[in-house]
Amino acid sequence: MTPLLLGLLAGLLAGPAPRLLARVTRTRRTPRAAMLLWQGVALAAVLAALGAGASLATGTAWRDEPGAASYVVAGVALLVTGLVLGRLLLSGHLVGTRLRALRRRHRDQVDLVAHRFSQRGSTRAGVVVLDHDLPVAYCLPGMQRARVVVSAGALGRLDAAEVDAVLAHExxxxxxxxxxxxxxxxxxxxxxxxxxxxxxxxxEVRLLVEVLADRAAVRSAGGGARRALGRALVELAGARAAGPGSGVTLGSGAAGADLVVRVRLLADTGAHRVQAVVLVLLAGAVLAVPTTFVVGPWLTGL
Known part of the structure; x- marks a missing residue:
């Protein structure tokens, strides 16, 4: 029964649950807690998928009644578990390798054609400037060669407070x-x-990381940053920059529904502590379910 329940739970947490959760837009008012919930759902889905096969393969039912059929069931269960783990590892390798290659190529191109602000102590120190009229601002993540990139077009359209807010966001x-x-x-x-x-x-996670960066920018850039960042988002909305969806960069530009959501959330100054606590507890509960099913039988057998 445990393998069946874990398999159903994995399917539920991988597909229907995220679709339903994404419709509850009120969670965006507490982005940090909402992110914990999404991470809890994702981790629980992986644990349930791996635990379904592992619990069947290591269970006692097939050992109590040994035979060809029992060994086949155990072998198939191990095969399924290995397949799930293999797909995760292969996906991680392919996605990670592709993203790092794209970022490395993008970073080399930016370093070749752009120049840096050199004023020490300035909020713009170390920022890379592209001599282009298209208003864009984004960052290139990396362990040692991270870059914050802004175009001359963006610097020309945004005032000083807006530029500072955008740089704080990146x-x-x-x-x-x-x-x-x-x-x-x-x-x-x-x-x-x-x-x-x-x-x-x-x-949803792409949107939440932008909301988290928006709020961090408001905290770090000081008074007036909320309004300045809102104006900058609207100004950069039409930019065709590579945004979070590309996986290569993270950008301040937003479009369509995401722009409307981010501007509305910038205007929301409430703490929403009760909602945050509820989401954190829910994240823990979601993660505890497959953990109990997987670890519980092994602890009982000790």
Whole structure:
């Protein structure tokens, strides 16, 4: 019964649950807690998928009644577990290798054609400037060669407060390593079959990392940053920059529904502590279910 329940739980957490959760837009008012919930759902889905096969292969039912059929069931269970783990590892390798190659190529191109602000002590120190009229601002994540890139077009359209707010937003992405969060969800989305996997999780997490960076920028840039960042988002909305969806960069530009959501959330100054606590507890509960099913029988047998 445990393998069946874990298998059903894995399918539920990989597809229907994210689609339903994405419709509850109120969770965006507490982006940090909402991100914990999404991470809990994703981790629980992986644990349930791996635990379904592992619990069947290591269970006592087939050992109590040994025979050809029992050994076949155990072998198939191990094969399924290995397949799930193999898909996760392969997806992680392919996604990680591709993203790092693209970022390395993009970084080399930017270093070749752009120049840096050189004023020491300035909020713009170290920022890379592209001599292009298209208003764009984004960051290139990396362990040692991270870049914050802004175009001359953006500097010409935005005032000083707006530029500072945008740069604070991009630096927040780099400090929090939001690229790794997006990469993890991209790996999961690719690893699960299309008929199970839901794109809703990846889309919502992309939005949440932008909201988190927006709020970090407001905290670090000081008074007036909320309004300045809102104006900058609208100004950069039409830019055709590579945004979070590309996986290569994280950008301040937004379009369509995401822009409207981010501007509305910038205007929301409430703490929403009760909602945050509820989401954190829910994340823990979601993760505890497959953990109990997987670890519980082994602890009982000790």
């Amino acid at each position: 630096r927040a992405h780099l400090r929090a390593r939001h690229d790794l969060v997006l990469e993890a969800f991209s790996v999961l989305h690719r690893a699960f079959p299309r008929w199970v996997s839901s794109a809703a999780a990846l889309a």
